[in-house]
Amino acid sequence: MFLSVGVRFEANVEALNMVETAGNYGKHRRVPYLVEEDGKLKTVYVPAISGESLAHAYQEHLVREALSAGLPVCDDCQRGEFYKSMNKVHLGKKVNPIPDDPKAIEEAIVKACVVEDVGGFLYAEKPPVRRSSAFQVSYALPVKSVALFATSEPQLHARHAQMDASSKKGNASEQMIYYVETGTALYGFTFNLDLDAVGVSAITSKPVLDGDEIKKRREVSLKALFRMLSSSQFGAKLSRFFPVGGITELVVAVTDHPFVVTSPIYDDYIEKTKRRLEVLKSFGEESFLVVAGEEKVPEEALKEAIDYLNEKGAF
Amino acid sequence: MVETEYEGIVKMLRFFVQTKNFSYVDRIGNALNPEPVEVTLLEALRAFRSIRESASIGGDGRRYVEKDGNKIPVPGIPSDEEVKKFLDDVRSDMGVAKLVATLALSYPSKKENSGGDEWCF
Ligand SMILES: [Zn+2]
Numbered sequence: 001m002f003l004s005v006g007v008r009f010e011a012n013v014e015a016l017n018m019v020e021t022a023g024n025y026g027k028h029r030r031v032p033y034l035v036e037e038d039g040k041l042k043t044v045y046v047p048a049i050s051g052e053s054l055a056h057a058y059q060e061h062l063v064r065e066a067l068s069a070g071l072p073v074c075d076d077c078q079r080g081e082f083y084k085s086m087n088k089v090h091l092g093k094k095v096n097p098i099p100d101d102p103k104a105i106e107e108a109i110v111k112a113c114v115v116e117d118v119g120g121f122l123y124a125e126k127p128p129v130r131r132s133s134a135f136q137v138s139y140a141l142p143v144k145s146v147a148l149f150a151t152s153e154p155q156l157h158a159r160h161a162q163m164d165a166s167s168k169k170g171n172a173s174e175q176m177i178y179y180v181e182t183g184t185a186l187y188g189f190t191f192n193l194d195l196d197a198v199g200v201s202a203i204t205s206k207p208v209l210d211g212d213e214i215k216k217r218r219e220v221s222l223k224a225l226f227r228m229l230s231s232s233q234f235g236a237k238l239s240r241f242f243p244v245g246g247i248t249e250l251v252v253a254v255t256d257h258p259f260v261v262t263s264p265i266y267d268d269y270i271e272k273t274k275r276r277l278e279v280l281k282s283f284g285e286e287s288f289l290v291v292a293g294e295e296k297v298p299e300e301a302l303k304e305a306i307d308y309l310n311e312k313g314a315f
Numbered sequence: 316m317v318e319t320e321y322e323g324i325v326k327m328l329r330f331f332v333q334t335k336n337f338s339y340v341d342r343i344g345n346a347l348n349p350e351p352v353e354v355t356l357l358e359a360l361r362a363f364r365s366i367r368e369s370a371s372i373g374g375d376g377r378r379y380v381e382k383d384g385n386k387i388p389v390p391g392i393p394s395d396e397e398v399k400k401f402l403d404d405v406r407s408d409m410g411v412a413k414l415v416a417t418l419a420l421s422y423p424s425k426k427e428n429s430g431g432d433e434w435c436f
């Protein structure tokens with residue numbers, strides 16, 4: 001089973017993805033973006049949130065959900081440091097002595113850690129072993145039709161210190177002035193989850209875990225997505241720049257084989273997704289689609305998708 | 316050092332290269348049209364000003380920043396005429412952007428512990 005989610009969310013005054021600090025200036029991530037104006041294409045620079053940032057957040061939620069379900073998560077991943085068995089030092093903590101056979105290495109890692117099972121890893125030693133992530137996530141980018149209204153604006157902040165003449169050292173100032181670039185936009189992103197890849201070897205395509213364990217892991221990977229979207233716990237600087245806004249629309253498609261919803265950066269993405277699924281249906285493929293917008297809240301839509309998967313025996 | 320009309324910009328980009336920040340020089344060198352060059356130069360100048368203002372001043376009066384134990388001199392801010400000429404030239408010939416980025420990645424032929432002079436107007 002394959003799950004694909006398109007999310008639109010409004011974020012005012014956010015600093016979800018900062019890229020670099022130069023002196024006292026903290027910059028928001030920005031990307032070039034094609035927009036059409038008066039029949040002509042042009043490039044504009046818009047605030048964006050990287051897929052890495054969203055993937056990191058998802059995996060942090062996955063750690064929590066896995067642990068509360070009593071499933072294994074390795075020590076590195078538990079700390080939110082997703083090295084993913086990249087070398088002998090990290091792999092040695094999971095399996096010792098390290099086997100020579102790539103299949104045995106993959107099996108050991110998958111068994112030891114849900115995050116590396118679902119999120120993939122790259123063991124860069126001899127022999128190298130690579131496992132693709134079962135989940136995929138796009139950058140979050142402004143919705144096309146309103147991209148020209150997206151902004152990134154530096155906001156001035158200051159920290160004060162009480163200093164009298166005797167405690168003042170050199171040219172230290174009583175105020176530290178700094179700028180934080182904040183973004184404001186209606187963002188869209190896509191999240192896919194291939195449930196068939198969970199607990200299954202990327203090398204042999206055979207399960208490396210028993211059926212019950214696989215079902216539990218599928219369930220926690222869905223719960224992690226639910227929690228991430230429901231709690232808005234993704235991105236950086238939440239302590240002082242928690243974005244003002246929330247999810248405005250969301251679609252979830254569940255199909256037997258890979259199918260990705262039309263990107264929510266397009267205004268007609270819900271309609272397009274429906275039409276595309278109709279075609280699949282005409283080939284005899286079953287599918288499920290749920291939309292959250294004015295009538296349904298995102299949690300209700302996600303719950304319906306999870307219930308559907310449950311009925312279909314995915315977990 | 317090879318003379319170009321954009322010495323100040325080359326020195327500024329070279330400073331970023333020395334501090335292991337390749338993003339500006341890569342974006343300018345890889346740009347396919349003038350817009351990314353304009354945006355990158357704006358961002359680079361903004362960041363450079365901030366870095367320059369918070370840089371330490373050495374005994375010789377020059378500004379420098381420390382990176383991994385090395386003292387890297389901070390060159391002057393490119394002049395407005397130079398910036399304008401560069402952007403005008405980029406609009407008519409993208410090769411100019413590539414040249415500037417390539418020079419910034421090279422060693423300056425005159426040994427000067429790199430980074431360049433304090434002032435380069
Ligand atoms: Zn792990």
